[in-house]
Amino acid sequence: MRHILPITPQFYVTAPQACPYLDGRIERKLFTSLQGENAQVINDKLSKQGFRRSQNVLYRPSCADCTACMSARIRVADFVPSRGQRRISLRNRNLRRTTTGPWATEDQYALFRKYLECRHPDGGMADMDAFEFAAMIEETAVESWVVEYTHTKDQWGADEELAAVCLTDVFDDGLSMVYSFYDPDGASSSLGIYVILDHVALVKEAGLPFLYLGYWVPGSTKMNYKNLFSALEIYKNGEWQPIGDPNSHVEVLMPNTTLPIAEQVSKIILPEKPKPRF
Numbered sequence: 001m002r003h004i005l006p007i008t009p010q011f012y013v014t015a016p017q018a019c020p021y022l023d024g025r026i027e028r029k030l031f032t033s034l035q036g037e038n039a040q041v042i043n044d045k046l047s048k049q050g051f052r053r054s055q056n057v058l059y060r061p062s063c064a065d066c067t068a069c070m071s072a073r074i075r076v077a078d079f080v081p082s083r084g085q086r087r088i089s090l091r092n093r094n095l096r097r098t099t100t101g102p103w104a105t106e107d108q109y110a111l112f113r114k115y116l117e118c119r120h121p122d123g124g125m126a127d128m129d130a131f132e133f134a135a136m137i138e139e140t141a142v143e144s145w146v147v148e149y150t151h152t153k154d155q156w157g158a159d160e161e162l163a164a165v166c167l168t169d170v171f172d173d174g175l176s177m178v179y180s181f182y183d184p185d186g187a188s189s190s191l192g193i194y195v196i197l198d199h200v201a202l203v204k205e206a207g208l209p210f211l212y213l214g215y216w217v218p219g220s221t222k223m224n225y226k227n228l229f230s231a232l233e234i235y236k237n238g239e240w241q242p243i244g245d246p247n248s249h250v251e252v253l254m255p256n257t258t259l260p261i262a263e264q265v266s267k268i269i270l271p272e273k274p275k276p277r278f
Contacts, residue, residue, distance in 0.1 A: 009033065009042060011265050013062060020124060021220040022253075025066055030264060031059035038271070039141035044172045045271040047071075050235040052214060053169060053178055055139040061215070062264060067252045071235040072216040072243070073174070074196075076203045078231035085197055085229075092194040095149045095163060102144040104134040107162045111183060118184035136167070136179070143170040144178070147202075149195065164191045166199065174210030175203050193225065218249040238267065 009032040019025035034043060034056045043053060050071045051058045061069040081089070109130050116126055128136070137146060149164040164182035168175050177199060182191035196213065203211045216234055217223045226232065227246040234243050236252070243249075259267075 008270060011268075013261055014059075016064075019063075019066075021215075021217045021222060022066070022068060025068075026063065027061060028063050029059045030062040030261065031057050034058050035141050040143065041271040043142045043169065045269065047169075047171060047176060047212065048173070048235075048240075049238075049268060053140075053142070053176070055136060056141050062261060064258055065254070067255045067258065068217050068219060068249075069215040070217070070249075070252070072213045072226050073233050073240070074200060074211040074213065074229055075231040075233055076174075076200050076209060076211055079200055080230050081197065082228070082230070085193065088190045088193050089197055091189050092149075092191065095151050095194070096160070097198060098148045098150065100146050100148070102138050102140050102146055102167065104137040104146075106130075108137070108146075108148075108165050109133050111162050111165060112181050115181040115184055140169075144168065145170065147195075147199070149182075149191070149198075164195050166195050168199065171208075171210075171212070174208045174212060175199055175206070176212035177214065196229065216243075218246060219253060 011030055011032050014029040014031065016026045016028050019027040032042075032046075034053060039056075043058065046058050046060075047053070049060075051060045052071070061067075063069075112128075112133055116123065116128075120126065145168045147166045147168050148162060150160040151163050152160055162183075163186060164180065166180035167178040169178055170176075177196070180192065180195050182195065196211070199211050203209075210233075213226055213229075215223070216226045216232075227243060232243045233240045234249075236249070
């Protein structure tokens with residue numbers, strides 16, 4: 001009898017460093033490489049357990065004294081836009097969406113630089129050059145899209161200008177917004193919110209259940225916009241659950257217990273190796 005063994009990637013831990021979301025906190029990440037013929041199934045399986053992709057690495061926060069970073073996803077079948085979100089959709093109804101493979105362009109990089117200089121001038125990506133940007137977009141071992149949003153410059157529609165971009169992964173149960181950026185001059189149009197709303201529509205069109213938004217962090221003003229979406233779920237205590245009252249998750253900032261790394265790894269559920277065809 002042939003046994004089906006689990007796929008067993010190797011896990012590592014980063015050195016502690018300053019947390020980008022909460023002042024005075026120290027972050028640490030658990031990570032593994034994402035490559036080879038099993039990359040897609042590993043990405044699907046681990047992303048359902050709170051991992052995120054960055055190029056060919058999957059990572060999950062594993063901080064010693066804090067469990068605030070929780071993966072968030074929208075249950076699209078139950079999502080109902082708020083009145084404000086409906087207005088945002090109307091304001092951006094003239095944007096044109098184009099979906100391509102993961103290929104970086106000069107226009108994307110120019111918009112990326114403009115976005116960072118306005119919104120995150122001191123962030124970890126502030127010094128990213130064109131080659132590093134291309135690697136962020138193009139280095140992927142899984143199915144990924146680049147979703148671009150363009151609008152016309154004048155009433156005649158003579159020229160189109162890039163307004164927003166999202167690097168998006170395809171899961172077996174939905175889409176994951178890996179990284180998005182937009183024209184900061186369009187702040188009044190709430191382009192960042194619109195890109196999420198349009199991705200909800202993309203997931204519905206594909207007949208899939210979830211849109212993954214990355215991490216939600218209670219106590220971080222940078223993340224408050226995520227809990228404004230209805231039908232939001234978070235990955236907490238090893239399971240997906242409705243977010244409920246966002247203010248009810250204060251205990252994650254000072255958890256009673258944080259499992260040792262070895263025990264955390266032992267609780268990760270890995271995909272099984274596919275059965276041989278012959």
